Amino acid sequence: MSDPTMGLGSLRGAVDLSGLVRAAQAPATAAAGAASAAPASGGVVREVDEVSFPGVLELSRTVPVIVEFYADGIAPALGDLVASYGGRLVLATIEGNRNPQLAQAFQIQQVPAVVALIGGRPIPLFLGMPSEQEVRQVLDQVLDAAAQSGVAGTVAVDGDAAAEPADEPLPPLHQEAYDAISAGDLAAAAQAYRTAIAQNPRDQLAVAGLAQVSLLQRLEGAVAADVRRAAADAPDDLDAQLAVADLDLSGGHVDDAFARLLRVFPGQSAEGKAAIRTRMLDFFEIVGAEDPRTVAARRALTALLY
DSSP, rough: OOOOOOOOGOOOOOOOOHHHHHHHOOOOOOHHHHHTTSSSSSSEEEETTTHHHHHHHHHHHTTEEEEEETEEEEOOOHHHHTTTTTTTSSEEEEEEGOOOOOHHHTOSSSSSSHHHETTTTEEEESSOOOOOOHHHHHHHHHHHHHTTOOOOOOOOOOOOGGSOOOOOOOOOOHHHHHHHTTOOHHHHHHHHHHHHHHHHOOHHHHHHHHHHHHHHHHHOOOOOHHHHHHHOOTTTTTHHHHHHHHHHHHHTTTHHHHHHHHHHHHGHHHHHHHHHHHHHHHHHHOOOOSHHHHHHHHHHHHHHHH
């Protein structure tokens, strides 16, 4: 059994959100697409698949979601423990073998594996199943982190229908972008986010959404081996370095992506430096402003700029 990673601040190798978006883009019938717009089922514990996952991702913007991957012969174990929090947490259970796109998106290599979703952002928690006391400590930290991010809603527990507030609809342009991502239309999603930002430049969710969609657009059709070979063969080619930084970030290698761009920054022209700064600002939005890696990289970039 692997040791749990205790302490959200110390987590490394965070799951890349773009992979989750790709999983949400799986082709579906019209009926399945409609089902994906809402949580798979009510209550604190929900069995989730690749069709219903986008609804759970959206739910995590209201209440923190614990995602437990399991497999045949290894049943989900966190239902009672999550239920004891009285609707302040939701448990989404996923059978990894039947949902390979989700397992790949979360970089799951063994089960059980547990991840938190807070405001749409994934945070790896632990592999294996530690003691109940250790798990409860981690869940308490998830609640603290969620509260700091403004994610402090609840869902109804059995027999307490009044506990679940009515879901607030997404702003129209956010819903348009969400639907476009689910349909695999990244260009339409990007345009919806740009319009939302034009209407309200302080719409941070739209800014982060546009950064994520733009990353996906840049990676469309890219072959990882070719991207890495091009960067190795041309270490002074800024476009090649930007491309491999995109690839690193999409694979969860956040520190590598930041370090690469910071390393090539000093030798660039004013135009090249502006391009790196813009790309790193996008990365900061994707990783999260409060993530320690973002804080460190932002500090390093500022030092290089001034």
